Amino acid sequence: MRSLVEEGLIIAWEELGDLKTEITLVKKVNSGFDFGTSSVSDESSTNIVVQAVIFESKTRNGLETKEVFFRHEDVGKINQYSKILIDEESWDIGPNIINDDGFTKYLYVNRRGR
Amino acid sequence: MSKYVTTETDIFSVFALETWTDEDIPTHPANYTANDHDTEFIRISIIPGSSGINSNSVEGILMIDIFTSAGYGDRRSLVIADILDQFLVKKTFSSSGRTTQIFESTLVSSNDNEDETLNRKIYTIPFKHFGVN
Numbered sequence: 065m066r067s068l069v070e071e072g073l074i075i076a077w078e079e080l081g082d083l084k085t086e087i088t089l090v091k092k093v094n095s096g097f098d099f100g101t102s103s104v105s106d107e108s109s110t111n112i113v114v115q116a117v118i119f120e121s122k123t124r125n126g127l128e129t130k131e132v133f134f135r136h137e138d139v140g141k142i143n144q145y146s147k148i149l150i151d152e153e154s155w156d157i158g159p160n161i162i163n164d165d166g167f168t169k170y171l172y173v174n175r176r177g178r
Numbered sequence: 179m180s181k182y183v184t185t186e187t188d189i190f191s192v193f194a195l196e197t198w199t200d201e202d203i204p205t206h207p208a209n210y211t212a213n214d215h216d217t218e219f220i221r222i223s224i225i226p227g228s229s230g231i232n233s234n235s236v237e238g239i240l241m242i243d244i245f246t247s248a249g250y251g252d253r254r255s256l257v258i259a260d261i262l263d264q265f266l267v268k269k270t271f272s273s274s275g276r277t278t279q280i281f282e283s284t285l286v287s288s289n290d291n292e293d294e295t296l297n298r299k300i301y302t303i304p305f306k307h308f309g310v311n
Contacts (some may be wrong), residue, residue, distance in 0.1 A: 098194070
């Protein structure tokens with residue numbers, strides 16, 4: 065059953081065509097500080113580029129929000145990322161995920177004060 | 179090692195545990211500049227106070243700032259505080275003739291937000307470190 069859904073998703077994802085946009089996910093450096101040795105590591109953050117569907121922005125109380133739709137297989141666990149770059153602009157990943165069914169992820173990203 | 183360094187070593191050992199890192203809460207010590215702008219993290223400050231029962235002992239406060247995204251309510255801060263309680267409240271660390279005890283926590287809101295996109299709560303918990311002369 066799972067493979068049937070995955071095959072369907074591949075076709076549906078292709079059908080989205082140019083509605084998809086390339087975005088960059090910036091991975092968290094999980095602290096960069098080693099609590100075992102009380103010292104700073106020189107680990108730097110790494111980025112991955114994936115395709116996503118970006119929905120229009122909404123602004124409320126100075127907080128601008130977009131909804132972003134990914135394939136799960138492209139991104140994995142979303143909490144490994146600290147932010148998203150859309151058109152080279154940085155957006156924070158909101159704490160609320162709209163939907164995560166194991167095949168796709170649909171979530172809010174936001175930024176303030178622009 | 180001195181009492182201050184051993185106190186830090188004992189308390190920081192909690193945040194080096196795999197069970198803590200599995201909680202996925204970015205954790206920074208005070209006076210540390212993170213590379214990323216996290217929307218959720220904690221910052222740990224160890225504040226030594228008075229001397230304890232001898233010159234190798236010290237009492238103080240462990241202060242943890244809990245930062246979460248502003249505008250989403252307090253629930254996530256409270257969840258993180260409860261997780262911290264599981265790792266810290268009434269815990270004792272002993273090694274090489276020294277002991278660090280941690281007691282009960284309190285949680286207060288802070289109006290002194292350093293970043294308007296973040297909500298800050300202050301979690302505090304007293305500790306006593308006993309060393310031998």
